[in-house]
Amino acid sequence: SLESAIRRGGASASSCRRFSSDSGPERKVAILGAAGGIGQPLALLMKLNPLVSTLALYDIAGTPGVAADVSHINTRAEVAGYAGEEQLGKALEGSDVVVIPAGVPRKPGMTRDDLFNINAGIVKSLCTAISKYCPNAVVNMISNPVNSTVPIASEVFKKAGTYDERKLFGVTTLDVVRAKTFYAGKAKVPVAGVNVPVVGGHAGITILPLFSQATPASNDLSDEDIKALTKRTQEGGTEVVEAKAGKGSATLSMAYAGAIFADACLKGLNGVPDVVECSFVQSSITELPFFASKVRLGKNGVEEVLGLGSLSDYEEEGLEKLKPELKASIEKGIKFAREN
Ligand code: NAD
Ligand code: LMR
Numbered sequence: 001s002l003e004s005a006i007r008r009g010g011a012s013a014s015s016c017r018r019f020s021s022d023s024g025p026e027r028k029v030a031i032l033g034a035a036g037g038i039g040q041p042l043a044l045l046m047k048l049n050p051l052v053s054t055l056a057l058y059d060i061a062g063t064p065g066v067a068a069d070v071s072h073i074n075t076r077a078e079v080a081g082y083a084g085e086e087q088l089g090k091a092l093e094g095s096d097v098v099v100i101p102a103g104v105p106r107k108p109g110m111t112r113d114d115l116f117n118i119n120a121g122i123v124k125s126l127c128t129a130i131s132k133y134c135p136n137a138v139v140n141m142i143s144n145p146v147n148s149t150v151p152i153a154s155e156v157f158k159k160a161g162t163y164d165e166r167k168l169f170g171v172t173t174l175d176v177v178r179a180k181t182f183y184a185g186k187a188k189v190p191v192a193g194v195n196v197p198v199v200g201g202h203a204g205i206t207i208l209p210l211f212s213q214a215t216p217a218s219n220d221l222s223d224e225d226i227k228a229l230t231k232r233t234q235e236g237g238t239e240v241v242e243a244k245a246g247k248g249s250a251t252l253s254m255a256y257a258g259a260i261f262a263d264a265c266l267k268g269l270n271g272v273p274d275v276v277e278c279s280f281v282q283s284s285i286t287e288l289p290f291f292a293s294k295v296r297l298g299k300n301g302v303e304e305v306l307g308l309g310s311l312s313d314y315e316e317e318g319l320e321k322l323k324p325e326l327k328a329s330i331e332k333g334i335k336f337a338r339e340n
Contacts, residue, residue, distance in 0.1 A: 023076055024270050028054040029262060030095040030134075032088075032126050033102030034081075035062030037251035038142060038258065042101060043070050043079075045259035051266040052077040058091035059083060059102070088126075092133035097265050099171075099258060100126060103143040105249040106241045112145040112203045113329065119143050120152055120336050127153045131160035138167045138265050138301050141280075142258055146170040146202040147326055148333030150280055150290055155337030166301035169265070170280025172202045172292045173257035174250060178236040179209040182229050187218035198233065198278050199293045199308060199319075201329065206322045209233045212312040226314065268297030281305060288323060290330050 029046055033039045034057035043057050047070045055077040057063045057070070067081025082091035092098065103119035106112065123143050130137060135157075143149050150170040157163035175198040184191035195215045200208040211226050221229075232239070240250040264277045275297040283291035283305050294306040311319065 023050045023053070026053040027051055027096045027266055027269070028056065028094050029077075029266075030056040030058060030091050030098045030137075032058050032091075032098065032100045033143070035059035035066050036101060037105065037248050038101035038254045040066055041252055041255035042099065042258050043067075044073075045255055046099075046262065047071075047073050047075055047077050047079060049259065049263055049266070050076050051263065051270065054094075055079045056091040056095065057081045058088060060085070088129050089133045092129060092137070095134040095137045096269060097138045097140065097262055098130055098134065099140040099142065099262055101142040101254070101258065102126060105251075106144070106237070107246050107248075108242050110241075112237070113148070113332075115144050116148055116332065116336075119145070119149060120333070121340070123149045123152050124156055124337060124340065127156040128160065131157050131162040135160070135162035136164070136167070138169070138269065140169050140171050140258065140262055140265065142171045142254065144202070145329060146172065146280055147206060147290075147329035148336070151330045151333030152337045154282065154290075155334055159337075164301065165282035166303075168281065169261070169295075169301075170202060170290070170292065171258055171261050172198060172207075172278055172280050173261040174254050175202060175207050175209070175233060175236070175292075176278050177253060177257045177260070179211070179214075179229075179233045182232050182236075183211060183214050183218075186225055186229055187214075187216075187221060189216055189218065197294055197309070199291070200322045201280060201290075201292055201326045203329070204234055204325070205318070206326045206329070207234045208315065208318045208322055210309070210311065210315055212315060213309055223314070226312075230314075230318070264297055265301070268301070268303070269299055271299055276306070286319075286323070288327055288330065291326075 029052050057067045063081035063083045067079050071079035103122045179196040180194045184194045198209045200206045264275050268275045279295050280292040296304040
């Protein structure tokens with residue numbers, strides 16, 4: 001139960017203060033946009049993660065309250081809130097992992113690319129600060145459109161001379177979370193044991209779930225079922241945007257997904273072997289410079305970008321169809337960063 005999980009966290013927190021090696025090395029995680037719809041539940045989940053020793057919560061406003069609230073939870077992480085640009089440096093200093101859910105979310109009728117004009121500038125300024133205050137941190141980019149914000153971040157870091165392609169990640173974990181849930185429901189298998197890789201990017205048809213590689217395999221799904229599952233995964237974000245009817249996009253499932261991915265990064269940094277997650281990273285597995293696929297995480301971030309494996313004809317077709325859109329979104333991000 002959640003209660004017992006929280007109690008376990010509490011127990012390990014008190015023992016880790018006495019035996020600090022129990023929870024591994026000191027690790028600082030910063031969340032930028034921590035007072036937002038994703039930021040707040042993500043702050044909660046990171047406070048429950050025993051791998052975190054320091055949790056820095058940054059936003060333009062509201063973070064002192066979020067930090068005070070979360071800080072009363074009896075787990076290992078020491079929490080501090082930072083509000084306003086003049087406190088951004090302090091929030092970032094010494095960070096091992098920086099998670100970025102800062103920016104505006106969609107409303108019904110919008111595409112993720114419609115967020116570009118506002119979010120590109122936000123991401124650019126936050127990444128400029130990262131290159132100054134914690135140039136070695138692993139960056140988890142959540143702000144949309146991910147297909148463009150990750151290339152923007154790479155250009156900002158290149159300009160600053162701090163780019164390490166192993167440490168920049170577009171968070172696509174929510175696509176995997178959705179694919180697992182929808183597949184388990186359709187295939188009628190227990191969701192806890194399900195795995196589905198999702199490759200490509202993070203918008204519409206650029207999201208390509210590989211149900212042919214889903215485990216456990218199911219013989220009961222027709223081609224039509226697979227098409228419907230693919231479409232639902234690609235439109236999962238829109239499903240939530242429409243249900244929220246103007247009150248934003250996925251926040252709770254995204255916080256869960258963001259916490260899973262940040263935890264995987266921390267495990268990699270700590271030397272845990274065989275940590276594999278899908279993520280949108282610099283890549284040479286296709287002709288596109290950035291691409292989401294399975295990635296093995298290690299002490300320096302990306303240890304290996306894994307290949308696509310064998311695809312069904314339907315997936316091959318989806319792969320070719322997504323490339324022009326993904327390419328254009330990547331180029332749009334690069335152009336913005338070079339010209340601004
Ligand atoms: P929100 O509006 O609830 O919260 C965003 C927060 O960012 C706000 O608190 C705001 O003050 C803050 N912010 C704005 N400018 C900032 C700046 N310069 N520095 C620091 N903080 C700043 O939005 P949300 O629902 O939390 O969504 C945030 C972003 O995440 C959106 O762009 C959304 O599209 C994206 N998102 C991505 C995924 C994904 O799978 N990658 C999933 C869901 C949402
Ligand atoms: C999602 O997939 O839920 C996010 O990218 C938010 C959105 O705009 O759909």
